[in-house]
Amino acid sequence: MSERARFVVVANRLPVDRIVAEDGTVDWRTSPGGLVTALEPVMRKQGGAWIGWHGAPDEEVERFTHDGYSVVPIPLTSSEFEEYYEGFSNATLWPLYHDTVAFPEFHREWWDAYVVVNRRFAEAAAEVADEGATVWVQDYQLQLVPQMLRELRPDLRIGFFLHIPFPPVELFLQLPWRRKILEGLLGADLVGFQVAGAAANFLRLVRTRTDHKIERDHVRVGDRLCHAKAYPISIDTEGFAALAESPEVIAEAQALLDDLGHPKTVLLGVDRLDYTKGLRQRVRAIGELFEEGRLDPAEVVFLQVATPSRERVEEYKRLRDDIDLLVGRINSELGGVGRPPIVYRHAGFPRATMAAMYRIADVAVVTPLRDGMNLVAKEYVACHPGTDGALVLSEFAGAAKELKQAYLVNPYDLNDMKDVVLRAIEDPVEERRRRMRALKRQVKTHTIDAWADNFLGDLEKLSRR
Numbered sequence: 013m014s015e016r017a018r019f020v021v022v023a024n025r026l027p028v029d030r031i032v033a034e035d036g037t038v039d040w041r042t043s044p045g046g047l048v049t050a051l052e053p054v055m056r057k058q059g060g061a062w063i064g065w066h067g068a069p070d071e072e073v074e075r076f077t078h079d080g081y082s083v084v085p086i087p088l089t090s091s092e093f094e095e096y097y098e099g100f101s102n103a104t105l106w107p108l109y110h111d112t113v114a115f116p117e118f119h120r121e122w123w124d125a126y127v128v129v130n131r132r133f134a135e136a137a138a139e140v141a142d143e144g145a146t147v148w149v150q151d152y153q154l155q156l157v158p159q160m161l162r163e164l165r166p167d168l169r170i171g172f173f174l175h176i177p178f179p180p181v182e183l184f185l186q187l188p189w190r191r192k193i194l195e196g197l198l199g200a201d202l203v204g205f206q207v208a209g210a211a212a213n214f215l216r217l218v219r220t221r222t223d224h225k226i227e228r229d230h231v232r233v234g235d236r237l238c239h240a241k242a243y244p245i246s247i248d249t250e251g252f253a254a255l256a257e258s259p260e261v262i263a264e265a266q267a268l269l270d271d272l273g274h275p276k277t278v279l280l281g282v283d284r285l286d287y288t289k290g291l292r293q294r295v296r297a298i299g300e301l302f303e304e305g306r307l308d309p310a311e312v313v314f315l316q317v318a319t320p321s322r323e324r325v326e327e328y329k330r331l332r333d334d335i336d337l338l339v340g341r342i343n344s345e346l347g348g349v350g351r352p353p354i355v356y357r358h359a360g361f362p363r364a365t366m367a368a369m370y371r372i373a374d375v376a377v378v379t380p381l382r383d384g385m386n387l388v389a390k391e392y393v394a395c396h397p398g399t400d401g402a403l404v405l406s407e408f409a410g411a412a413k414e415l416k417q418a419y420l421v422n423p424y425d426l427n428d429m430k431d432v433v434l435r436a437i438e439d440p441v442e443e444r445r446r447r448m449r450a451l452k453r454q455v456k457t458h459t460i461d462a463w464a465d466n467f468l469g470d471l472e473k474l475s476r477r
């Protein structure tokens with residue numbers, strides 16, 4: 013292994029995915045999801061090494077340099093992709109940690125693959141990290157890595173951050189391997205969560221299900237301490253705002269409005285196509301508003317974009333079909349011959365196009381059933397010019413704890429969602445401005461830099477030996 017790093021991020025995903033086209037040509041594309049959006053600017057600033065999977069099973073890729081830091085690709089076989097990634101990570105942990113909004117499956121072979129792959133990541137980190145370096149392990153796919161890495165390299169400073177919710181005790185206890193996951197996380201010096209409730213869930217589990225002693229926000233693990241605290245993640249607010257103000261994005265926003273026929277009101281949804289994002293409920297609620305004549309399809313368009321995600325996992329296939337059917341039915345029943353009331357694209361878009369969409373959206377509708385944070389909500393606030401936009405936000409997104417001036421909704425209550433969407437459109441402009449001013453203040457003062465500085469500053473203080 014070449015050159016060792018003083019700062020190492022370990023995440024299931026790399027910032028870029030390796031895409032091999034049918035003719036064999038290779039391309040690298042920005043990876044999907046909030047983790048990459050958040051960590052990329054941190055790595056550009058910090059430098060060091062990012063260890064992760066490059067998105068293509070059965071392929072070995074050499075270490076390379078990207079945006080000034082080192083990228084260390086970890087291979088996965090096809091069967092590990094099925095059992096560790098699609099299986100244990102995304103059909104066991106993902107639904108379990110998101111309030112079981114889908115049914116979690118428990119399979120012993122999936123767990124075995126999870127252990128094998130976590131060990132591979134831990135060994136790679138042990139090899140890449142310099143003496144006394146800081147290693148920051150990310151997210152639910154790698155919860156065993158802190159303990160495995162600690163055993164291999166006791167000299168390291170180890171942090172862990174969970175990007176998704178940490179479930180209430182009653183749900184976590186379903187997991188046959190619950191104790192091993194807790195011990196895995198306790199290998200870190202500092203475990204960060206999105207919200208205080210998640211850190212409290214973790215500490216309560218440690219108190220009731222392990223022999224470790226707890227004092228306030230820390231656990232005694234042998235002769236060291238593991239701290240657990242909330243660090244709400246954010247975005248590169250300035251970077252997003254500057255992008256949205258660039259001449260290219262302003263021109264793209266204009267072209268988008270031309271394509272949509274300059275409606276009076278644009279409602280916008282932006283998500284990975286994931287059942288936790290509340291798309292079924294959102295489309296039904298807005299569809300009913302059109303059907304009942306409370307929204308006029310001649311004046312209002314609902315633009316929904318959804319990045320393809322985890323496409324071979326059953327629940328995701330079902331969701332894709334359901335949304336296609338639902339949107340098709342609503343549009344065929346309501347649309348005239350021109351633009352349909354719901355413009356739906358199942359695709360990922362470049363960041364500049366996302367910024368253009370945020371610019372033209374009068375109302376962003378962000379209604380997950382459960383979400384660790386939800387960066388889309390913050391991106392909208394950062395990118396929308398002026399203060400006359402409105403954010404409709406689910407109470408069950410971590411972001412609702414900070415963006416309190418959003419129009420908050422319970423996404424399970426369709427009537428409430430319909431009323432709140434209408435209120436966000438129809439409220440007097442002064443009321444919308446008052447709310448948006450407060451939201452903008454929040455995202456300007458709580459940036460990704462502040463998040464990384466807080467976490468890494470605490471990690472250094474708390475693990476000082």
Ligand code: ADP
Pocket residue numbers: 044045046047049282283284317318319359360361362366385386387388389391
């Ligand atoms: P998650 O991490 O669960 O995907 P977040 O809302 O925190 O959810 O982050 C999603 C990220 O993916 C955001 O940075 C958003 O801009 C990006 N994104 C979502 N949908 C699309 C899309 N259709 N095209 C491009 N980027 C998208």
Ligand code: F6P
Pocket residue numbers: 025044045046047048151152175176321322
């Ligand atoms: O933030 C949640 C998260 O699951 C990340 O861990 C992940 O990188 C991202 O969303 C996208 O999911 P996936 O990596 O499975 O495509």
